[in-house]
Amino acid sequence: MRFDVLTIFPGIFSGPLEESILRRAREAGLVEVVVHDLRQWAGDRHHKVDDYPFGGGPGMVMKPEPLFAAVEAVQALAAPPATVVLLTPQGRRLDRALVAELAQCPRLLLLCGRYEGVDERVREHLVDREVSVGDVVLSGGELPALLLIDAVARLVPGVLGGGEGSLAEESFEGGLLEYPQYTRPAEFRGWAVPDVLLSGHHAEIERWRRRQRLLRTRQRRADLLAGAALSAQERAWLDSLDVAPERPLN
Secondary structure, X not given: OEEEEEEOOHHHHHHHHXXXXXXXXXXXXXXXXXXXXXXXXXOOOOOOOEEOOOOOOOOOEEOHHHHHHHHHHHXXXXXXXXXXXXXXXXXXXXXXXXXXXXXXXXXXXXXXXXXXXXXXXXXXXXXXXXXXXXXXXXXXXXXXXXXHHHHHHOOOOOOOHHHHHHHHHOOOHHHOOOOOOOOOOOEEOOEEOOHHHHOOOHHHHHHHHHHHHHHHHXXXXXXXXXXXXXXXXXXXXXXXXXXXXXXXXX
16 A cells, blocks of 8 residues: 655654554555655745735645645556545544545545645645544644554554454444453552453453443443444443443543
């Protein structure tokens, strides 16, 4: 899978792309990430990519000319044509379902906005998808682009290697949060690992983990349960519980 990224701050990507899973995926040829400096396509000697908004107002707006020229040039670098994604707070929120959709695209071209955003003609005539990473405004689209790359790359076959089986039980899979995880030692500072995990009884362990997923989702993200894939028995079990939401940590 290929990711092309258009940004005015390409240096932001150098560290994350050289570490951990993304580095290994790139070295193995499973994922290709090419970062392009948008200023290459600016039409003046100052490499200006923004201007004042028509009608007045604070801040600057990214100009359409460099973005159109850049996208058209980058699209010609490889086949097939990329799905063009604008990272913006106004887009569809990035969730497990959207990540799965984007992972089906052989190529994504990510536009990292800055300032007050992009000229509306970019949204209307250049972009295929608009994506938000949450109800928060950041300084630009670079960090959201990295988050999207990481999330989507994990679904590319081979990227996780032997760990791909864990995808089925990760948080948000099936509409539920993940169950609690423990490792050695079996007791630490008086806090013991649940006995069932030490029992070697695999059916009981799976039953415990499933119920922990249900319980944790009920406590922390009850909104997810409406769309979760639950049996009638599981819903009845949840309804029978008197469970208060967990108090958020300060």
